[in-house]
Amino acid sequence: MAGRVPSALYDGQTARRHVVGVEVGQGALVLHHADGRVEHWPFERLRRISAHADGRTFTLALHSETGDEVPRDPARLVVSDAGLAEAIRRAAPTLGRHDLPRGAIRRVMVGTVAALGAVALILFGIVPMLAATIAERMPRETEIAFGRSVVAQVEGFLAEDDAPLACEGAAGRAALDRMAARLTAGRTLDYDLRIAVFDHPMVNAFAAPGGHVILMRGLIEAAQGPDEVAGVLAHEIGHVEARDPTRLALRSAGSAGILSLLIGDMLGGAAVAVAAEYMLTAAYSREAEAAADAYALALLAEAGVGAGGLADFFARVAPKAGRMPEYLASHPGIAGRADRTRAAVAAPTAPILSETEWSALREICG
């Protein structure tokens, strides 16, 4: 390759095509304009914009901090002579370099941090606040229907096949109703309680919006007497009356909706499933737990049932090696609180259920 090779130049100012004579000079590409002007494009600033279809020739631009999306001067030199292209390739080793605009990394960092901050603000600030507000204002019927769908979700989540989990033993049912009646005698509750036992080995119990309380078979089996079950039941009734489950379910549904948007699930089907799982595993706040405890102690005292049962239950199941009972996992610190309550409450009077009723409750799942 010798002499000047005519090439097309677009100066980045107008769309007019200029033909310049191009030669490989000392340290720079030299562009000779028709009017005698001479431009020097330094090799270290030369960048290949796009390869042409023949795989050998290309279009060139100069590296330059322009504030554009890519740091390139707007002028373009179309190199369509294979020999010239080869000479440029040899002279300009940085031809293929990708340059980030100045401050790009910082912008991405700022953008990412801002986005994460905004999402965190939504998840931990706005959503819980809205959940609390909505839980206060939600009409009772809506809350009950909402609770039913949460219970149905948990049921679907736990059931191995699609068989319903609720246990229907008539004598057991009667015993359970009697337990609830004794606990709540003399009190007017905000909610009609809808208590059910699920045929599942998990040592767990939870409250769902609108007065639903679910005890698992595993919990009844792990209890050594009816007072222990009554303690758990009283605690969950405390949550129901404080509208804790409504708030929690709304919060998890909202959070799940936003998370599913982030990971690209526009259907929101995952949202309800996540909400259901939250009901099983997520903890209420420390204040909510303390309030439910206090409520439970009051109920137990009014019913003449010792709070010691609750304390015994957790003292017994907590240290068992191997599997951590799920109820403890979702109610952190309750064993310690139960210990404290044992000291605070008078000795038990009568057991909450007779021996026969207790047997019936244990057999509720058949």
Place this chain on the structure above:
Amino acid sequence: MPTDAGSTAPGASDFTYSGRFGPILRLALVTGLITLLTVGIYRFWATARLRRYVWGSVRVGGDALEYTGTGLEKFVGFLFAVVVLALWLGAVQIVLFLFGVVIVADPRTEEEAITQALALSASSLAVVPFVFFAQYRARRYKLARTRLRGIRFGMEPAAWGYVWRALGHGALTVVTLGLLLPRQTFALEAYMTNRSFFGDARFAQGGRWTGLYRYLRHVGIGVTILIAGGVLTGVESDFGLFLVFVGYVWAFLGFVHYTVQSFGWLARHKTLAGGVGFDARPSTGRVIWIGFQGGVLITILFAVLAVVFIAMIAGTFGGAMQGGGPPPVGALVAIGVGYVAAFVLAGALATALISQPILRHYIETCTITGIGALDGIVQRAHDRGADAEGFADALDMGGAF
């Protein structure tokens, strides 16, 4: 020696496309695999790389287009859009709650079923304005990142005006059972075209919307056959069902015809800077044939892959069951990787066998007139690109390229 030669490159009136099967398949495969390995985060960079190849393969009067968008700005734009959408959807949910409309997973009464349907449709309707918003913004971003002869394309920021018009025309089209579809197509395309620029020169959409009616006739024929078939099923059910099927296919292909030909008609009625015009003659048959051929090829390939795959699974688990031991972990991993990689392969093949050939057909059936008028066009200012198509990415509505 060199003289200012003006715009007289060889084949000055032609649009050409030089992209080839091998390179784009390789590019789509590699970027697809990286996207998979990065749980989707790389998709913004993948799009930018693919576009750089495709744009660079398009030549207008001998000069290649250039795509200057970056994956980085698309990623940041996506994050921004997600936050905005999260806030918006949250606000919509609050309003619904305040009116007592709640999504109930297990409706028991009719009333609950109705409120649930209301809540679900209100939530999805709430996204619709953003879909149109994203459409306009995506086009604006792509134009702002396209250059020809070093000169930027661009579009005025007017996405909300587009949203209202799209909502209004969409409602009109639905109310008139599709009879005003050409009006919608024309008005929305004109809105975007009349706000588009090459350098300082504005594009203009000419023609009248009624000109698009002739391309709708096959949809009309298909729907007529469909209705006739539906009526006939009561009397003569086999023939009626056959007619329903024929009508359905006819209407579908008729709609493809409308899409392809309305693009051509709208392109023929566009001008730039008063002096530059376009001719576009895409063939519906060709587009359908490319899609059909590619679809059949990919289906056959995947039928073969599925057989191999099932044989592998049977071999792995059958052997393990006979030996009584657990299936070898290596084989399980290989099966899992193969399964996921098959999806990447399918996407890459669709790009190389269908999307690119259709694009090539559109481009090669276009010509440009009065290209000399480009010489007077002056550079326009850099557009920051707003959300860099982030809304379109968040709503998962990207096209082929």
